[in-house]
Amino acid sequence: MSDYDLIVLGAGPAGATAAIKARSLGLRVAVFDEASAAGGQVYRAPSPARTTTQPEADQRKGDALRAKLATSGAVLYANHRVWSLTSGFSVIAIGPDGPLTLEAPNLIVAAGAVERHIPVTGWTLPGVIGLAGATILLKAHGVLPGRRVVVAGSGPLLLLVASKIIAAGGEVAAVVDAAPRAGWLAGAGAMLARPDLMAKGAGWLLTLLKARVPIHSGAAIRRVDGTDGVETVTIGPVDRNWRPVDGTEPTIAADAVCLGFGLLPSTEVTRLLGAEHRYEPELGGWVPAVDAALQTSVPGLFVAGDGAGVRGADTAPLSGELAALGVARRLGHAGDLASQAATIAADWRRSGRFGAAMSGLAMPPPGAAAMIDAGATVCRCEGLSRATLDSAIAAGARTLADLKATTRCGMGPCGGRVCGEAAAMLIAAATGWDRQTIGQPSARPPLRPVPLAAIAAAFDYDELPIPAPAPL
Amino acid sequence: MDGDLRIGSAWTRKVSFRFDGEMLTASEGETLAAALYAQGRRTLRTSRDDDGPRGAFCFMGVCQECVVSIDGRLTEACRTPVHEGLVVESVR
Numbered sequence: 001m002s003d004y005d006l007i008v009l010g011a012g013p014a015g016a017t018a019a020i021k022a023r024s025l026g027l028r029v030a031v032f033d034e035a036s037a038a039g040g041q042v043y044r045a046p047s048p049a050r051t052t053t054q055p056e057a058d059q060r061k062g063d064a065l066r067a068k069l070a071t072s073g074a075v076l077y078a079n080h081r082v083w084s085l086t087s088g089f090s091v092i093a094i095g096p097d098g099p100l101t102l103e104a105p106n107l108i109v110a111a112g113a114v115e116r117h118i119p120v121t122g123w124t125l126p127g128v129i130g131l132a133g134a135t136i137l138l139k140a141h142g143v144l145p146g147r148r149v150v151v152a153g154s155g156p157l158l159l160l161v162a163s164k165i166i167a168a169g170g171e172v173a174a175v176v177d178a179a180p181r182a183g184w185l186a187g188a189g190a191m192l193a194r195p196d197l198m199a200k201g202a203g204w205l206l207t208l209l210k211a212r213v214p215i216h217s218g219a220a221i222r223r224v225d226g227t228d229g230v231e232t233v234t235i236g237p238v239d240r241n242w243r244p245v246d247g248t249e250p251t252i253a254a255d256a257v258c259l260g261f262g263l264l265p266s267t268e269v270t271r272l273l274g275a276e277h278r279y280e281p282e283l284g285g286w287v288p289a290v291d292a293a294l295q296t297s298v299p300g301l302f303v304a305g306d307g308a309g310v311r312g313a314d315t316a317p318l319s320g321e322l323a324a325l326g327v328a329r330r331l332g333h334a335g336d337l338a339s340q341a342a343t344i345a346a347d348w349r350r351s352g353r354f355g356a357a358m359s360g361l362a363m364p365p366p367g368a369a370a371m372i373d374a375g376a377t378v379c380r381c382e383g384l385s386r387a388t389l390d391s392a393i394a395a396g397a398r399t400l401a402d403l404k405a406t407t408r409c410g411m412g413p414c415g416g417r418v419c420g421e422a423a424a425m426l427i428a429a430a431t432g433w434d435r436q437t438i439g440q441p442s443a444r445p446p447l448r449p450v451p452l453a454a455i456a457a458a459f460d461y462d463e464l465p466i467p468a469p470a471p472l
Numbered sequence: 473m474d475g476d477l478r479i480g481s482a483w484t485r486k487v488s489f490r491f492d493g494e495m496l497t498a499s500e501g502e503t504l505a506a507a508l509y510a511q512g513r514r515t516l517r518t519s520r521d522d523d524g525p526r527g528a529f530c531f532m533g534v535c536q537e538c539v540v541s542i543d544g545r546l547t548e549a550c551r552t553p554v555h556e557g558l559v560v561e562s563v564r
Contacts, residue, residue: 034533034551047502048553049500049501049554050483050484050499051484115530124519125525125527126514126525127514128529129530129531130529130535132531133528133531136531136532137509138479142478142479143478144477144478144479146477147475169479228525377521380526381536383519383522414534417534417535418529418535449536451545
């Protein structure tokens with residue numbers, strides 16, 4: 001007999017809501033998360049070092065979610081890293097007390113998203129951090145990214161991070177948005193469907209305008225310079241296809257850069273388990289192919305939240321409920337769940353349009369590969385420049401696996417989660433193929449770095465079985 | 473970069489820890505990556521590839537740029553809470 005009816009991977013808004021819903025339907029549920037508390041990245045629990053008395057809206061939402069999960073009866077394995085899985089399903093994790101393997105016939109993967117990065121010369125300097133990382137520093141840790149910060153890349157996180165820096169007393173030297181100003185207007189139709197979120201965005205923009213922050217649309221960072229950290233940032237214009245074009249290239253004094261180009265669904269678990277995927281640019285790229293209940297092509301394997309396609313935190317709980325209902329129905333739950341699921345599915349589709357429009361706004365067009373200089377480090381772990389990857393591509397590398405085999409790109413400790421998308425962009429740029437044709441990297445355990453000592457049992461050399469030598 | 477980047481709010485009690493021999497303070501429970509970054513100790517290691525300085529980048533356990541050595545074990549500074557007497561060494 002399995003340990004649980006359902007294991008949920010990820011305790012963000014999608015995963016936690018899925019677990020709560022499944023518990024309410026009587027299922028035995030376990031939830032895994034890498035962080036020390038539920039909430040995911042968006043509702044990440046504040047650092048225990050801070051004793052803030054006036055929590056912000058996101059923190060209140062997170063606190064409510066954490067409280068609900070805690071009383072739901074679902075078992076939360078916090079601080080646990082899932083580093084491998086086998087079909088059927090076994091979830092293989094490492095936690096503070098050592099290794100842990102649990103089994104369940106159903107799995108909801110609510111692994112969220114990682115940030116998409118387009119490398120730029122100097123982005124390895126200390127003080128250049130991800131936009132998503134900046135939100136964690138600001139919201140969970142109460143730390144400014146710098147005194148004078150350039151916020152660059154694409155998508156809604158630009159405005160969020162810049163306005164949070166100002167609200168916290170920092171200075172934003174510039175917002176540098178690769179998308180043309182018209183891009184935001186194109187997304188306005190979907191935004192009108194969510195006046196609440198539109199007001200939120202307008203509030204961020206107002207904060208920037210009040211602080212007289214220069215906003216450069218249709219522009220990108222050319223290079224970041226400094227000795228021990230960020231000192232100057234040079235920016236320049238890009239065309240509608242995000243290709244650098246001639247124009248003024250001002251150099252801005254700054255001590256930090258927050259950089260990111262939207263979010264990529266985290267699909268390593270569904271890839272590892274052999275689910276089918278399809279390419280959906282407006283959802284952030286490769287997403288698992290799912291049915292109406294969010295079940296993948298692998299029976300019992302469900303997805304929810306941004307990992308199923310980037311639609312944002314407000315939509316994520318609906319997908320969690322939908323997946324939980326799907327699991328309950330698969331287990332033959334007696335209640336009338338079909339009509340409930342249909343109602344939630346309709347809400348989920350409506351709500352998701354806004355998030356998908358935002359996600360699409362952040363998505364780099366094919367020309368964006370031209371933003372990467374020949375000398376820029378693409379694979380940070382292995383120290384590989386664009387020029388190195390381009391020569392491998394010129395010599396015939398056509399997939400991420402080819403690049404890995406010939407250059408070690410993506411073979412470092414990050415597992416290609418930082419550089420993979422940029423590497424795929426380079427192959428696309430060199431071959432003229434679209435991103436879809438290049439495919440996805442294969443997922444292999446360990447999905448996360450795991451200390452060997454933590455998973456190998458203690459042994460004595462004397463106890464090792466030594467086979468008898470072969471006869472000469 | 474000068475000064476402390478922590479946003480003025482209430483913090484738990486201060487604890488001391490060592491980073492490459494230097495005595496620093498942090499608020500108990502703060503992650504090592506946030507504590508070092510906030511105090512301007514942004515370089516956590518030197519790259520094996522170009523000898524350039526490297527520091528925390530993603531703050532969420534993905535990029536592995538903030539890896540340090542604690543008791544001889546490699547660990548991400550962004551997933552390590554600081555406690556009194558923690559001894560941290562940078563790696564290459």
